[in-house]
């Protein structure tokens with residue numbers, strides 16, 4: 596019997612992390628894998644889907660410029676309800692903690708469709724940090740039938756919350772599957788960089804940093820660039836207007852800071868490989884960089900990804916201007932401090948997460964026969 600699995604993706608990181616799962620499902624002869632793009636992101640989602648050769652079967656085209664979280668959620672719920680009622684999937688899968696994922700879990704719950712949560716169990720324990728992702732993943736986790744936890748720590752979080760052990764599988768993070776699939780391919784980086792300068796790669800987009808914290812981050816980057824003429828800062832700017840407008844205004848005129856549009860996934864991996872140091876508030880980058888041996892200073896007060904921090908290869912620096920400058924300067928000046936953080940370790944997976952996730956579904960479908 597053929598079973599229908601609907602994979603839902605909304606934003607860039609979801610597409611990157613779902614791509615290996617979609618590929619693995621497409622290779623199963625008894626599974627009809629359907630892909631639904633909510634397109635909570637438009638340009639950034641399309642880039643990734645195209646890179647992995649994935650054409651969505653359905654597209655909700657939800658993105659509107661700078662829409663509120665309430666509007667986004669309301670529109671997602673209504674549209675997802677319609678699609679789920681007409682598609683009638685046996686299982687729905689979604690990854691992470693965006694508003695797309697929380698809405699997908701809730702829409703499935705109302706229709707009693709079993710929902711599998713990929714990258715389950717990440718927690719900071721603070722509902723406002725990151726905002727709104729901590730709440731999104733707690734809600735998705737409450738409603739999920741299957742919890743695909745990337746690490747022992749995320750599995751323990753779920754067990755502490757009372758999730759039945761039989762419903763949790765430790766899989767590793769599919770971000771490493773995607774990274775290994777991509778690192779094996781040619782990676783063009785079409786940006787002219789000065790080979791004599793050390794590259795500092797930056798990304799930033801977290802909502803809890805909007806406003807003053809993000810201005811502090813920009814001031815720290817400007818100051819680092821001015822104090823260190825031997826570095827070049829490459830900052831692919833997230834298109835969220837709360838980020839983009841401020842970044843271009845504060846950093847657009849510093850000679851050794853290159854601002855650019857978001858890079859396609861493969862060139863971004865190339866930029867990470869080429870970098871000396873990464874400064875970022877991205878979840879995905881915190882997972883990828885350690886596997887590439889690149890130190891990351893995380894522009895956040897806390898993280899739901901403590902594994903790399905515990906290993907000493909990722910450090911939290913928050914959004915305080917002086918702390919960012921001090922910690923980055925230390926890594927630029929002190930080779931020993933740098934070397935202790937630049938170790939190639941991969942606490943987030945071994946590249947086989949997608950196979951494990953599909954294995955759980957295969958077993959479930961066999962038991963239903």
Ligand code: UD1
Pocket residue numbers: 606607608635636637638639640658659660661662664667692693694695727728800834835836
């Ligand atoms: C979203 C997720 C966040 C995730 C991040 C990954 C929510 C609430 N936030 O944040 O968890 O870490 O994606 O990048 O789910 N925009 C474009 N083009 C794009 C994408 C976004 O112009 O391709 C602009 C639009 O004006 C859009 C705005 O950015 O309205 C915000 O997008 P949204 O998805 O709501 O939030 P992000 O900050 O991107």
Ligand code: UDP
Pocket residue numbers: 607608611798800831856857858859860861863864876877878879880883
């Ligand atoms: N990324 C990309 N281009 C960029 C910046 C990031 O392809 O210009 C990739 C990166 O490799 C990682 C993912 O996007 O896999 C992270 O996405 P983002 O930081 O937007 O979201 P988060 O992971 O914080 O949810």
